[in-house]
Amino acid sequence: MLMNRHLVKPDDFSVEEINSVLELGMDIKKNPQNYFNKCEGKLMATLFYEPSTRTRLSFEAAMNRLGGRIIGFSDPNASSVSKGETLEDTITIVSKYVDIITMRHPVSGAANQASAVCPLPFINAGDGGNQHPTQTLTDLLTIKSLKGDLNNLTIGMCGDLKYGRTVHSLAKAMSRYSGIKFVFISPDELSMPKSVKEDIDGVEFIETSSLEDSIGNLDILYMTRIQRERFEDKNEYERLKDSYVLDMEKMDKANKDMLVLHPLPRVNEISVEVDSDPRAVYFEQAQYGMYVRMALIMKLLGID
């Protein structure tokens, strides 16, 4: 049972629990008209201690699509909410007003600290470089919906695998399913950290620096952005950058049913020409993000 639970990091939920959220998300997508007033009379706080417009809009769309209401703040200076008061006091007070709390915070660990005193369902909408579990749920729902299954998949992750919170969480989450293979595609400087490779212990993985050579073997290609600032040797960056840009030339080497995901925003790591390819599902992925948040809110509020 997920009622009244907290979601601070993806593995706070068992595989079974995650699957129940995904199943509900799929039904919401199929029959949205059945859900438009499920949360009538319910109130959610969206406490965004740093601006993250995309994530906030997704949560607020989700709650509105369920007929629930929202209060909150979203501006960088909203930390003025505290006037020196502790995060714990703020959460305690807000919990007197609402039925469920979603929080985004720039400090790693803030979600743990807040959820520890929260007597209501609590959702971490990102705490610094630490966790962003609803992004992981979004990725899982996208794959499950479009592939039909989360088992028996070869998943390529491409780009900045060293600093990418999103791919770390997804790798861990996918490693809980069976028949999974990973292909980690990155420059040496940005390769998948040892800690993540340990976390997915038992799951087969290949490391390579070539997207071109490996794209033909993938069921899923999860793209991320490579930032120039990450390279000590700027010449190295200039030499590499184009090999990690997904364009139609590379797409032509991929399987017909390979899916391209991206957590967005996309800058230039995927050419605009790819957008019209039916395998490019990153915009649908954003919509799955709304559906999975609807499902999550319902489950935590104990609403069927």
Add this chain to the structure above:
Amino acid sequence: MLMNRHLVKPDDFSVEEINSVLELGMDIKKNPQNYFNKCEGKLMATLFYEPSTRTRLSFEAAMNRLGGRIIGFSDPNASSVSKGETLEDTITIVSKYVDIITMRHPVSGAANQASAVCPLPFINAGDGGNQHPTQTLTDLLTIKSLKGDLNNLTIGMCGDLKYGRTVHSLAKAMSRYSGIKFVFISPDELSMPKSVKEDIDGVEFIETSSLEDSIGNLDILYMTRIQRERFEDKNEYERLKDSYVLDMEKMDKANKDMLVLHPLPRVNEISVEVDSDPRAVYFEQAQYGMYVRMALIMKLLGID
């Protein structure tokens, strides 16, 4: 049919289509209780890339008055929504969450750019100095409601006619009706641009610098603000400024049924003493702005 259409500039709609919006707006004003849940279950995005509190509140009041919901942003830094992503990507993503998009943007032409990729109804809530079509609809609904007709009117436009986006659009929009005469009242330096005078081709107009001499002939007086900064010769400004301030002395020379409109905010170009004159309808005009936006939203969503 207006369903699923975009409104980027006033003449995107035919006269007939505009009239259908105005008719609906008039019925909403008369019977608001019939409309309070017309958009239940519908979600609108208000994407304000520059603050424009007045326009935003009008749109959000409109959607709420219809029982619909809103997500969006309104702060100057909300451009952080993009983190380098294109406007096209932002619109594409937001279109996955909502049913209709309203956008305000500081850059001329941004509304065109955004609407080109928007698969949903799209409303331009102002793009730089370019277009602000819902202001024009507001003006038309005010005139139609209070005069009973949009034909056979002598319309004075007073103030800064050179830079005033509002009066340019209104002149063009009114020129599509019959029996219209314009009186353009401005200092020489701020007279109506040639391009606008060409656009209203065929409609009779007079140009004058005296509000006092022409006010007696008008059915409508549309006031705008004259900014000191617009004058190269500051002495000229000092000499002229009072002659474009509407006060009761000037109102005494006007017809009993002349209406005074103003897009607001008013600074000092209309004396506060005029507010209590029944011919001063600029505050009612703000309310018509809400009603016409309600009508527009319903039409674009295909709701009757």
Add this chain to the structure above:
Amino acid sequence: MLMNRHLVKPDDFSVEEINSVLELGMDIKKNPQNYFNKCEGKLMATLFYEPSTRTRLSFEAAMNRLGGRIIGFSDPNASSVSKGETLEDTITIVSKYVDIITMRHPVSGAANQASAVCPLPFINAGDGGNQHPTQTLTDLLTIKSLKGDLNNLTIGMCGDLKYGRTVHSLAKAMSRYSGIKFVFISPDELSMPKSVKEDIDGVEFIETSSLEDSIGNLDILYMTRIQRERFEDKNEYERLKDSYVLDMEKMDKANKDMLVLHPLPRVNEISVEVDSDPRAVYFEQAQYGMYVRMALIMKLLGID
């Protein structure tokens, strides 16, 4: 009758009127399910000319809990709403959109100025150092709910009594009930102003600088914060500061049914260890703030 009235300062309402708001607030707390759609179709403006996230969230939670809707602004720069327009014009325009207006403003007297032109129910959510009447209603509802009565109470007020708007208003409000005694506990430098002591004319009060010596006599202890900046002599502050921090040692000297209130945010004037004492009701107080605002909104809108 409170319908269509303004609330600018606590004594705008008679004792009888205040009691009717409190009675309704108590029923809302008891039977929230009876109220979730009482304000369906009603629209409230929350015009916050300075950020006050806590107060805004309380008002917005209240209106949402009643099924009503909200438009407004909350950011420091939202004064851009005016672009040079007067507060009176802004209120007049917003009154064309909504059914009730709540305003927070940094300038003392702004609430008077705004309410003077407001044709709708108007609630002052704080104007500078002047008035914050819904905080007083919050305090009254907390006391009435948890003590059962507003008469026959010994009320201690501790901390900065000189500058504390909250305690001034509460002292005046409580002085209208019978059998009230006040104990004003503060350093000499921060004692209750003469004007307040005159306002509560006829009510018995004691002034003391010792919280420890007086806590045993109290039914209510209303804590406020003492700011270092208020002291000319910093050594005096260092000497005194701990004697005004409420901890369990002091709580042990208090009656078993004494209640501790605080307007929040709390910084360090109440030790965290006190939070788990059942007499510590400052977080419940925040919730009563939501309920009393729900009651107030309903009364001003004439909804039963």
